[in-house]
Amino acid sequence: MDEVSLVHILLANLTLLAGACLQGVAGYGIGTFSAPLLFLISPLFVPAPLVLNAVLLTVFMLFRYHESLQIREVRFAIGGGALGTVFAGLTLLILSPKGFELIFGVLILTGVLLSIGGLRPRLNARNSVLAGVASTYMGTITAVGGPPIALIYQNEKGPLVRANMSAFFLVASFFSVAALFASGYLGTRELNLFALTFPGVLGGFWLSGKLVHRLPVEGLRPVILGIAAVAGAAALARGLLTLQL
Template identity: 75%
Template sequence: MLTDFSVIQILLANLALLAGACLQGVAGYGIGTLAAPLLFLISPTLVPAPLVLNALVLTVFMLARNRAALQVREVRFALGGGVGGTVLATITLMLISAKGFELVFGVLILIGVLLSVGGLKPALNARNSILAGAASTYMGTITAVGGPPIALIYQNQKGPLVRANMSAFFLVASFFSLSALVASGYLGQRELQLFAVTFPGVLVGFWLSGKLVNRMPFDGLRPLILGIAATAGVAAIVRGLMSL
C-alpha cells in the first residue's frame, strides 16, 4: 500500500509526468529529463522504475503516432549498444546502496545536463549510434533520463523522423531497463502501484502534445528544463553526501 504517500504528492507526480509526456510528444524526448528530477524531489521512490514504466507506455503511443517516419535500419545500431548499457546498469544497481544510488543519480543527471548544453554534434552513423545507445540505456536504467545521449545524434534530423526513431529506440531500451531493474531488485509491487497512480498524468500529457506539436516553443523551454534537472541533480548529490 502507498500509505506513506499523500494525495498532494500523487497529484504533483501526475503533473510532473503530464509536463514530461507533453514535452516528449512534441520533441521526441524529454519525459525523463523533465519529470525524473521533479519526481525525485517529490519522493526518490518515484524513480527509476515507476517512471520507466510510464515512459514505456508513452513510447508505444508515440511510435503509433509517428510510425510512418520510422527507419529501422538506423535504430538497430543504437539498440546493439543498449545491450551493453543494460549489463553495466544492472551491475551498478546491484553494487550500490540506497545512499549510493542518490549520489549516482545526481551525477548522471548532471552528466545529462552537460551533454545537452555541451554543443556536441556527433554524426548519425553506426559507431556513434552504438555509443549513444549504450550511454542512453545505462543512464535511463538508473535515472530514467536516457534522452540526452541519443538525442545528440538526432539533433539535426527532422521532427517526425526524430520522434519515430527515438520512440522505437526507447521502446526496446525500456524493456532492457525493466529487466535490469527486476534483476537488481528495484522493480516490485510498490513500484507497480506507483506506476498505476501516476499513469493518468502521462495519458493527459500525450493527448495535450497532439494539440501543441507544432506550437510548443521547445527551444525556449530548454533552459528551464535543464535548470530543473541540474537543481535536482545537485540536490541528489547533497542528500547522498549528507547520508553517508
Template identity: 45%
Template sequence: MIEVLLVNLILLIGACLQGLLGFGLGLFSAPLLFLLAPQYVPGPMILNALLLTLLMSIRNHQDLQWRQTSYALAGGTVGVLGAALLMSVLIFSQYRMLFGALIVIAVLLSVIGAKPQLSPRNNFIAGIFSGFMGTATSAGGAPMGLLYQHAPPKLRNANLSVFFLYINVFGMVVLWLGGISGWADLWLFLQSVPALLIGWGMSGFVGRHLPGQRLRQLILLVAFAAGLMSVLL
C-alpha cells in the same frame, strides 16, 4: 494528499513536454520525483516512459531506419546490463549521488551543441550511454538526442521512439529479474497513467501557444538544479 497531487502534476507536465519535444518526461520529471517521492525512480518512471514511447512508436513507425537503430539497440543492451549490475551493489546514498551526477551530465550533453556524425558506430556508443543512464535514472535521452539533434524530424522521432521502447522494456525486465523493481512499481505506474495521458493529450494544444526552445531551456534548468541537489544533499 499534497504529495500525490504534486507527483501527478510533475508527471502531467513531463508527459506534455514529451509530446511537444520528443523528450522531457525523464529529464524533467525524474529528478524532481527523486527528491519528492524517490519510490518512483527508476521503476515506475521507466514504465511511464514505456507508455509514452509506445505511443510515439505507433505514430512514427513508418519512418524507421533499421540499419542505424540496430546498432543503437545493441549498444543500449550493453548499457542496460551495466546499469543493472551497478545498481544491485549500491546503497541508497551512493545511488542518489550517481543519479544526480548522471542527470547533470545529461543536461550538459544537451547544451554542449556538439554535432556528432549519425553513423552506426556513434549509434552504438550513444546507445550504451543512453541505455545506462535510462536504466539508472529513467532519463537517458540526452546521448541519443545529441546524436539525432540534426536528423530529419521524422527519422529522429521514429528511430528514437523505437530505441527507447526497447530500452524501457529491456531495462524493466532486467530490474525486475534482479529484484530492484517489483509489483509496487507496477502499482505506482498504474496510478500515474491518467496524468500521463492528460499531459500527452495537452501537448498538441500547448504546442500552438508556447515556443519549444523556451520549454527545452526550462526542462534543462529544472533538471540541472534537481540533479545538483541530489549530489549535494
C-alpha cells in the same frame, strides 16, 4: 500506499503530464524533465515507476509517428542499449540506497552537461552504439536516457527524430525493466506507483497532440535543463549528506 501521500501522487502526475507533453512534441523529455523532480517529490517514484510510464508513452509515440520510422538507422543504438543494460544492472546490484542517491544526482547532471555541451556527433553506426550504451545505462538507473541519444539526432527532421527515438526508447525501456526487476528495484510497490501515476502520462500525450506545432521547444529548452540541473544538484547534495550521516 504508506510511503507516499495523496499530495505526492498529485504532484507526480502533474510532473509526468508536463514531461510527457514535452516528449510528445520534441521526441524526448519525460526523463530529463520529470526524473529529477520526481526524485525530489519522493525517491520512490524513480527509476522503476518512471521507466514503466516511459514504456507506455513510447508505445503511444510510435503509434502516432510510425510512418516516419527508419529502423535501419536505429538498430545500432538498440544493440548498444543491450550492453548498457548489463552495465546498469551490475551497478544497481552493488549500490546501497545512499549510493543510489549519489549516482542519481551525478548522472542527472551528466545528462544536463551533455545537452548543453555543444557536441554535434554524426549519425553513424559507431556513434549510435555509443549513444545506445550511455542512454540505456543512464535511463535504467535514473530514467533519464534522452541526452546521449538526442545528441546524434539533433540535426535530423522532427518526424524522424520522434519516430526513431521512440523506437529506441521502447526497446531500451524493456531492457531497463528487465534490469530493474533482476536487481530488485521493480516489485509490487513500484507497480502500484505506476498505476497511480500513468494518468499524468495519458494527459500529457493528449496535450502534446494539440501543441506539437505550436510549442516553442527550443525556447523552453533552457528552462527544462535549468530545472533538471537544480534538481540534479539537490539530489547530489542529498546523496552526499546521507553518506556523511
